[in-house]
Amino acid sequence: MNLVLTALSGLLLSAAAPEPTAQRGDQAAASAARREGRILPLAEIQRRVIPAMQGAKYLGVDFDSGTAVYTLKFLRDGSLIWVMVDGRSGNVIGRSR
Template structure:
């Protein structure tokens, strides 16, 4: 019984080590955004949100999504979803129609 547990643990450990390099190769959007913020190339999310909110005319803010080099913010007004893409400097690059 102990031998079986030891073999299972060794197999699980080996599987974890073999998949680790594949996971480490490609940085996630969140990691890229964090790095850009740390290097001063992008504003922190709360600051981006404060920049966009005044342009949304009372729409409800539902939250952000990282979308490559932009942050996509989701709003809702009168039952319609509005997507706003913002670059790292807080400029609105794209906005879906809400009419």
């Protein structure tokens, strides 16, 4: 049983792990866009969204440099919730669940 759980854990972790080069590329793009004033800083996005997600645990964020969309991830009652935020305006533009 422990061997099965260990194998499943390894599969889940490897499937969920981001591609290192893609992550670095989006981080660099987000930093450049923020410095140039094209998007809001992540801290500002978090200040706007996290308090509105009462009862949910904040898990982290992804940034899509092509669309300038931050996707904040939350966990509430065993369900994942994604909140998509326009990085230029700070407006919530979508939400799962």
